[in-house]
Amino acid sequence: MKNDKYNCLVDYIRHVPNERLFLTLPEKNYTFGDVLELSNKFRADYPQLVNKSCAVLSNERDTLALFLPAINDICSSLFLQPHDIKNSDNSFYESLGIEFVIYLSDRKVSSITTIGNHKKEKTRLVKNFLLSTSGTTGFPKFVSYTLNSLVSTTQKDIKRGNDFVWGLTYDINRFAGLQVYLQAIVSGSTLVIPSVSANIDSLVQIFAKESVNALSATPSFWRKVLMVPFHKNIPLERITLGGEISNQTLLSALTNSYPAAKIAHIYASTEAGVGFVVKDKYEGFPLEFLDENSSLPCQIKIKSGLLWIKNSQTASKLIKGDIDTDDDFFVNTGDLVTIKGNRVLFLGRDNGSINVGGNKVMPEKVESILEQHPFIVMAKVYAKSSPVLGSLVVSEVELNEDGQKLTSKDLKLELLTFCKGLLEPFETPTLFRSVNSIEINATGKKVRNNK
Amino acid sequence: MRNIILEKFNEALAQTNIDMTYTSISNDQVLLESGLDSLGFAILVVLLEEELDFDPFQEMTTAVYPTTFGEFLAIYEKR
Numbered sequence: 001m002k003n004d005k006y007n008c009l010v011d012y013i014r015h016v017p018n019e020r021l022f023l024t025l026p027e028k029n030y031t032f033g034d035v036l037e038l039s040n041k042f043r044a045d046y047p048q049l050v051n052k053s054c055a056v057l058s059n060e061r062d063t064l065a066l067f068l069p070a071i072n073d074i075c076s077s078l079f080l081q082p083h084d085i086k087n088s089d090n091s092f093y094e095s096l097g098i099e100f101v102i103y104l105s106d107r108k109v110s111s112i113t114t115i116g117n118h119k120k121e122k123t124r125l126v127k128n129f130l131l132s133t134s135g136t137t138g139f140p141k142f143v144s145y146t147l148n149s150l151v152s153t154t155q156k157d158i159k160r161g162n163d164f165v166w167g168l169t170y171d172i173n174r175f176a177g178l179q180v181y182l183q184a185i186v187s188g189s190t191l192v193i194p195s196v197s198a199n200i201d202s203l204v205q206i207f208a209k210e211s212v213n214a215l216s217a218t219p220s221f222w223r224k225v226l227m228v229p230f231h232k233n234i235p236l237e238r239i240t241l242g243g244e245i246s247n248q249t250l251l252s253a254l255t256n257s258y259p260a261a262k263i264a265h266i267y268a269s270t271e272a273g274v275g276f277v278v279k280d281k282y283e284g285f286p287l288e289f290l291d292e293n294s295s296l297p298c299q300i301k302i303k304s305g306l307l308w309i310k311n312s313q314t315a316s317k318l319i320k321g322d323i324d325t326d327d328d329f330f331v332n333t334g335d336l337v338t339i340k341g342n343r344v345l346f347l348g349r350d351n352g353s354i355n356v357g358g359n360k361v362m363p364e365k366v367e368s369i370l371e372q373h374p375f376i377v378m379a380k381v382y383a384k385s386s387p388v389l390g391s392l393v394v395s396e397v398e399l400n401e402d403g404q405k406l407t408s409k410d411l412k413l414e415l416l417t418f419c420k421g422l423l424e425p426f427e428t429p430t431l432f433r434s435v436n437s438i439e440i441n442a443t444g445k446k447v448r449n450n451k
Numbered sequence: 452m453r454n455i456i457l458e459k460f461n462e463a464l465a466q467t468n469i470d471m472t473y474t475s476i477s478n479d480q481v482l483l484e485s486g487l488d489s490l491g492f493a494i495l496v497v498l499l500e501e502e503l504d505f506d507p508f509q510e511m512t513t514a515v516y517p518t519t520f521g522e523f524l525a526i527y528e529k530r
Contacts, residue, residue, distance in 0.1 A: 357489060387508040388493035416466060425467045426490055430497045 008127055008147065009069040009185055010039050016158055016188035024165075024192040024210055025062040032188065035069055042070035046112070053077040053097050056173070058104035062193050064172045065181060067104055072127060077144070079130040080173035084442060085140060090115055096130065096142060131175055149311070150178065151186050153277070153297050161187030164238070167212035168193045169203070169221055174443055175268065176243055180216050189214070200224045208233035216240035216266075218444035219250050223371075223378045226253055227400070242266035244445050245346045247368040248283040255281055275309060276300070284337075284345035299330070306350060307335045336362065352448065354382070356426040357389040363448075366393060366429065369422050373415065375403030378438045380446050381429060395429035398438050408434065452528050455502060456495075463487060463495040478521030485520065505530065 006012055016022075018033030043050075054075045058064045064080075072078055079098055093101065093115045101113040129150065132140040155161070166184050168191055170177030184191040192210045194203055204225060207215065213235050217225070222241060225231050236258045241250070246265035254263055267285065268275035276296045278285045289296060299310045308330035324332035336347040348364035355361075363381040370379035378398040383391040397403075403411065412432050419428045439447040461472045464486055471486045487495065500506040507530045517523040 357493070384497060385509075386493045386497065387506070387511075388496060389489060392493055392497055394497070420468070428466065430466065430494045431501060 006147070008072050009182075010036065010073040012186045013039075013069055016161075016185075020162065020188055021190045022184070023062070023065055024190060025065070026193075026195045030066065035066065038066060039070035039073050042067070042109075043074050046074070046109075049100060049102075049112075050074045051076045052099045053079070054100045054102050055079040055081045055093060055096075055098045056102045056104065057081050057083065058173075059083055059196070060105060060107075061168060061172055061177075061196060063104045063107050065168075065191065065193055066107055067109070068172065068181070069185070071102060072129075072147075075127070077128050077130060079142075080132075080178065082132060082140075082171065082173050082442070085132060129178070131173075131178065133175075147182075151182050154179075154183050154186050156186045158188040161189040164189040164214045165210060165212050166191045167203075167207045167210075167215045167234075169215065169217040170444060171196075171442060176216065176218075176443065179268075201228055204228045204231050204234060208235075211235055214238035214240075216242065218243040218440075219246050220244060220378065220438070220440050220446050221444045222250060222254060224440075226250075226257060227377055232257055236261045239263045240266055242268060243443060245348065245364050245368070246283060247371065249368070249372045251281050251283060282343065284340075284343040287339065287342045287344060289344070301330060302337055302339070302344070303330075303332075305336055305338070307333045307337045307344075307346075309333055354391050354393055356391055356393060359424070359426045361393050361427050363393075366395070366423060366427055369419060370395060370397060370415070370429075373418050375399050375406070375411075375414070378446075380438050380448075382448070384430070393427060393429050394431040394433070396433045396435045396438060398436070399434055404434075408432075453524060456499065456524060456527065459495055459498040459502060460485075460487070462498055463491045466494050467491040476520045478519060478524070480520040482518060482520060482523060499527070503527075 013032050013036050016032040018031060018036070020032050021029055022032045022035055023030040049071075052075055054071060054077070056064070056067070056071055056078060077097070079096060098115055101115060102109060103111045103113070126146050128144045128146050130142060130144050132142050164187065166180055166189055168177065168180055170180065172178055172181050181191065183189065192207065192212050194206045198206065208230070215234070215236060215238070217240070219241050237260065239254055239258060239261045241263070242265065251263060251265070254261070262279065263281050264277045264279045266275065266277050276285070276289065276298060280286070288294060290300060290302065292299065297311070301308050308326065310328070310330045326332070334350045336350050337344050338347055346364070348362035352364070353360045353362055366381040367379045370376050370381070376397050377400050380396045381393055384394040386392045406414065411434065415432050416428065441447045457473060457476060460476065464471050467488060467490055469486045469491065476485070482492070496506060496508055507526050510530070517526055
């Protein structure tokens with residue numbers, strides 16, 4: 001179904017039966033009709049925001065989910081500001097062309113701030129969303145998208161959408177979370193949004209109780225889900241992984257736990273807009289994706305070991321920040337890849353490598369090996385400065401019950417023996433620190449910059 | 452201290468895939484001929500830091516490069 005004439009979220013919502021359940025929030029549910037009503041009220045209450053450029057700030061996923069269609073309906077541009085963006089003073093907003101800042105909390109508009117001089121601008125015909133990259137690897141970048149570019153690969157069948165209940169594991173003001181949210185809207189599916197503070201056990205409990213059958217999360221999040229004893233109670237039919245490298249161990253473990261589910265790992269970079277999906281339950285992606293005539297929504301190529309990507313719809317544009325683009329308008333993703341047989345495998349981030357005496361070590365590769373060990377739930381590998389060699393590789397490991405029974409000496413011996421043959425000595429961690437839990441940041445990825 | 456270093460020395464050898472263990476090391480043993488390469492040596496320093504909670508090489512204001520086991524031991528003992 002082509003819906004190019006749909007300019008805003010409300011256009012999509014209008015086509016879903018009013019009584020269909022849209023949001024399952026802590027303590028209250030909302031139908032598509034309820035959200036439509038709320039959008040009409042918002043339009044009547046805030047006429048000053050019509051065709052303006054607005055930033056939206058809220059610490060609550062549920063509140064944002066309720067108000068996003070309303071704000072998108074009347075504002076020309078909507079900046080989904082993550083709460084960890086600092087220095088958000090007037091000059092920051094002015095540099096992004098923002099005219100109003102809308103604060104939301106407790107499922108209400110709590111305040112609206114006006115930012116300096118308003119530009120006399122022609123009414124924009126196409127509304128846009130402004131998102132920032134996670135900024136985990138440096139200064140955040142700001143990229144603008146049209147709604148059409150954001151939903152270009154999204155399933156839009158409202159009839160089929162009725163069969164799906166999505167669970168939200170991300171923040172909506174991030175690319176990954178917005179994708180899940182938009183998926184629910186354009187296909188008329190239900191979205192279950194637990195409170196941000198819920199721990200992994202209660203998240204699994206809520207998703208099972210609400211019969212969530214479609215879930216999109218980071219590999220780190222999925223590893224934690226698999227550790228919850230009753231995780232198989234979630235009746236999953238669709239599993240999506242994204243944001244980090246999905247390795248074979250994890251894909252196989254998910255296949256074992258949810259044999260009937262379709263499993264897709266998504267490759268997307270905020271810089272390039274929508275990326276591509278791999279559905280064959282194997283890590284990496286097929287070599288034929290590199291063909292110019294592939295059916296992907298984007299073109300990809302490998303240049304000096306790095307993946308470059310070009311969104312065929314190129315509807316996104318960079319507002320602020322540094323994006324590396326070549327003469328053919330391909331964007332450098334900063335992801336290192338290698339070709340192995342008929343697959344292209346991800347090695348890690350270009351700037352994430354550890355230099356051990358002149359040898360480049362990819363933390364993700366070492367983590368992936370460690371995570372194959374039956375005792376290890378999750379591993380984090382990072383550099384430790386060494387006066388002798390510059391850096392050495394050390395690791396933190398989150399162990400399962402069997403692993404926790406070992407003394408640290410026996411554990412180390414076990415892991416070193418395991419790594420032999422799989423890793424070069426310079427890649428093998430010098431230390432294996434057993435930790436209770438490996439920290440995951442707001443975007444669901446392993447925290448990498450704390451050491 | 453000698454015994455701790457000896458134990459970690461053997462551990463570092465094992466971690467760099469050198470099939471060798473020492474039951475004792477004399478003070479005039481030349482480090483470069485001990486079987487440990489630069490990676491092994493870096494590993495040894497980290498293993499000792501984990502055990503002793505300090506890394507004398509990080510604390511040095513001027514770089515000292517021990518050549519013998521005796522000199523290496525002295526750096527740890529004199530700290």
